[in-house]
Amino acid sequence: MSIKFDVPGQLKRIAQVFTPESSIKAKEFFIGRKSIINDCLSIIDRPGAHIAIYGNRGVGKTSLATVLEPLYTEHTQLPIYFKSCDSVDSFESLWLKIFEDIVLHPKYEDSDENDTQSEPFMTEEVYKHFGVNEVLNVLKSIGSEAIIILDEFDRLESAFDMKLFSDTIKSLSDKLPNVTLIIVGVGENIVDLVGEHPSIERNLIQVPLLEMENPELRLIITNGLEMLTMNMEPHVIDKIVRFSCGYPYFTHLLALHACRSAVLRGRMEVLDNPDFHYAVSAAIRQSLESLRKAYSLATGSNRESIYEEVLWAVALADCDEQYTFQPKDLLIPLAKILKKPEVKYYSFIGHLTAFCSEDRGRILEKTKSKKRVRYKLRDPRMRAFILLKYQEYVKKNQAPTYGQLDIFGNP
Ligand SMILES: Nc1ncnc2c1ncn2[C@@H]1O[C@H](COP(=O)(O)OP(=O)(O)O)[C@@H](O)[C@H]1O
Ligand SMILES: [Mg+2]
Structure with a gap:
């Protein structure tokens, strides 16, 4: 395909519009x-x-x-x-x-x-x-x-x-x-x-x-695309919004890499395949060091274990408004991730306790409401990072997608 635009110039513009590492300095980039x-x-x-x-x-x-x-x-x-x-x-x-x-x-x-x-x-x-x-x-x-x-x-x-x-x-x-x-x-x-x-x-x-609303996150993307005179497949916009979990940092990070991927391939239109997939891997690699470290500390193990799977289920679980969940909220996502008809509490309760321990970096914390134990991710941005890791696994292993898991609805 012949490239009809200035690639280095466009890459530079993308980096000025989608800025995960920098707070917004000018009004025209500030959304909502x-x-x-x-x-x-x-x-x-x-x-x-x-x-x-x-x-x-x-x-x-x-x-x-x-x-x-x-x-x-x-x-x-x-x-x-x-x-x-x-x-x-x-x-x-x-x-x-x-x-x-x-x-x-x-x-x-x-x-x-x-x-x-x-x-x-x-x-x-x-x-x-x-x-x-x-x-x-x-x-x-x-x-x-x-x-x-x-x-x-x-x-x-x-x-x-x-x-x-x-x-x-x-x-x-x-x-x-x-x-x-x-x-x-x-x-x-x-x-x-x-x-x-x-x-x-x-x-x-x-x-x-509070976290940004999805329509506001969507505007960060569409506003940026307009400034860059680029297009993006609508369901890629949807995915970036959903994966951001309310955090504009991830919206900027994913949009940056998706747009870069398209331009490097000579297109001004961002596609699901390969640009979104490229963006997921790049976003994981370039995410905040603190998130990457916390994930590997929480899930690391010398023996075969399901720490990673339980953590994915945590990120996919139906939370309340304070982003807390109960163990029962993991039953469906974990069964689907493990491709089992059902899972028992005892197979993952110990993992939740371990996630609250110093050894696993206290990625989770316990909160009590109405005498029931609930859990939440200590750093709320972690949810988006875990979902990206799961998405990367899905892509490599043809595991059930979010659509099939029906947690976020169909893409
Ligand atoms: N209202 C907004 N519109 C567009 N992008 C935003 C907005 N608020 C934050 N961002 C982006 O989100 C990321 C984090 O923003 P920042 O202001 O540094 O957060 P905090 O100070 O709470 O840590 C940055 O990439 C920033 O550009
Ligand atoms: Mg700040």
């Missing part, structure tokens, strides 16, 4: 999340209110926080500062990073971008040790209005004085109500992020960020 954005914008307008955005790894927190910046700038003239937290940061070092940004990139009225001689906000002495009042003084000196976004807040460790930080939030709400802090980090709830601080409960408004 409309109601959350509106919530955040309305909270920012409320005097004394601050925001805590929390959710699982890879769900899209940094992307959301990043696009809030240009979106908010359209509505207001308030200066916005964005900083990422580090595990070694203390209360002082974190605020110093923010203050350095304020000095280097003044965004407030009356600031003179060329004036490098401007007075420092703080004297050397104060730089060494400061508390709530010093923070308030610096923020007053830039007009008492600002939005400060602190990403990766969960990375802060014992060097960081969370009590002092919560006192700062309280004082900001009382004394500088037009300064809004937006803290962003991994967590299942607000306590995971800032600990127990009842005094700031009223001021710090919780914005949980």
Whole structure:
């Protein structure tokens, strides 16, 4: 087949559109999340209110926080500062990073971008040790209005004085109500992020960020294809969406490799065979190291075993809304995977217990609801990775497909 387009150029464009390793930086690449954005914008307008955005790894927190910046700038003239937290940061070092940004990139009225001689906000002495009042003084000196976004807040460790930080939030709400802090980090709830601080409960408004909806994931693909002037077979789009399990990371990863496969074969149309299959293998190889390690630790064995099969059944099991399942939910998928008419509990209960143990990397954890034991994958992104591994096995061994298993419905 003769290639009628610039292959290297198109590969480069694909890498700019589907970006599994990088959060979204520009509005035109950011999909969905409309109601959350509106919530955040309305909270920012409320005097004394601050925001805590929390959710699982890879769900899209940094992307959301990043696009809030240009979106908010359209509505207001308030200066916005964005900083990422580090595990070694203390209360002082974190605020110093923010203050350095304020000095280097003044965004407030009356600031003179060329004036490098401007007075420092703080004297050397104060730089060494400061508390709530010093923070308030610096923020007053830039007009008492600002939005400060602190990403990766969960990375802060014992060097960081969370009590002092919560006192700062309280004082900001009382004394500088037009300064809004937006803290962003991994967590299942607000306590995971800032600990127990009842005094700031009223001021710090919780914005949980859940997995993306399937129509939003679909839009990531179709929007990207449009930018690349490429097409994709509709059921390949369906599959990428289903395999993503709500995680845009996997949508970008699979779409990237499927499009690359097509272009490398001289096509602008992405096909199921071979492009989707190529994408599955490439996505497994290039997935996050943490997921690949966790999978092999959980399933490794010197003897013949069904650890891998039980883990596939876990990923295929019918979960509740919190992504938890009971052992009975594995009966059908496991029987189909093992090509047996039925399986007994005793043949896999021990495997579930082992998956909760340190030896197998605690890939699962137990949760109790209404006195029943339920299980869930500790890292929710793992589900997508396990499904990709199963898909690869299906392809190599002509095992039952998802359609035959009828877990996701027919492709
Ligand atoms: N709203 C979105 N639209 C398109 N892609 C997104 C969106 N949110 C996240 N992504 C993509 O998902 C992946 C993870 O996003 P990121 O913001 O880094 O997540 P988190 O900060 O929660 O770990 C990245 O590849 C990013 O490009
Ligand atoms: Mg992030």
